[in-house]
Amino acid sequence: MLRSVAVVALPHVAAFELATACEVFGIDRSETGGPTFDFRVCGPSPGVVMPTKGGFSIVVDHGLDATRDADLVIMPAYSMPPARVPHDVLDALRDAHARGAWILSICSGAFALGEAGLLDGRRCTTHWMHAAALAARFPAATVDPDVLYVEDGRIITGAGTAAGIDACLHLVRRELGAAAATNVARRMVVPPQRDGGQAQYVDTPLPPVADTLAPLLGWMLEHLDEDLGVPALAARALMSERTFARRFRAETGATPAAWVARQRVGRAQELLERTDVPVDEVARRSGFGTAALLRHHFARTLGTTPLAYRRRFGCASGAPPDLEQDEQAS
Known part of the structure; x- marks a missing residue:
């Protein structure tokens, strides 16, 4: 169970990546039913004023001993090209991994790993701009420059900047379930999970726009059981269907249909974790309509069935009898 988190801050730590770890794991969300973690920011020189890449300085209160009992150790981005990491930081990362803790890097933090x-x-x-350098420096690693994050064993590497949010939410979902990840994401006003990879951002920066689809995405998450086809969504966004589809993919990295399907899977995960309602009702409430369609998307996205997922993560009193029969019919 993920309870304690330690973030290692090095000189010239990236402000956004450090703040990402603080935002996901450092806030008490108990009042809204969300998770709370024992959260510490640590470093090799506690109490010393340390510059960041954001144009300001910070003072870290905890030394590296804060990593010794942490369930998760996070390595955010730091100076680029990356400076050599102090030996005691490398030892702390190795020790944490050896005892079974999760290790998560964001952007150039992968170089420390x-x-x-x-x-x-x-x-x-890592960030697409640094992927070739990472591969050249560590040829025994297999660097994938096209994804938002990678989980391999108990090590998670996140790509650049906002992909750190995706990596952190992935781990919350992995350890605490979809409901916890959705709670954190809702408070952060971000999607619980983005589709697509980094390739959409390479050398093709989006032109500045005066508005954003964030309000619409929030509305969609609250109405997953309604018609969320492109015609209906484009009309709600006051755009042509072609413009809406192009803008949606640019901002989310996925087509509207793929994004909606992934969020509906997430809603089904929540229902399977927290309720005993039959799979037909889970399918209806999550917007899939039929149990067969729900099973199809569960298998394609999660590689499992609704029943198997409920058995592993369900917190309710037990699955209803007809769920077993419905699964066997698949």
């Missing part, structure tokens, strides 16, 4: 030898023989990622 590489120096610690934790990427040897593993798939990993």
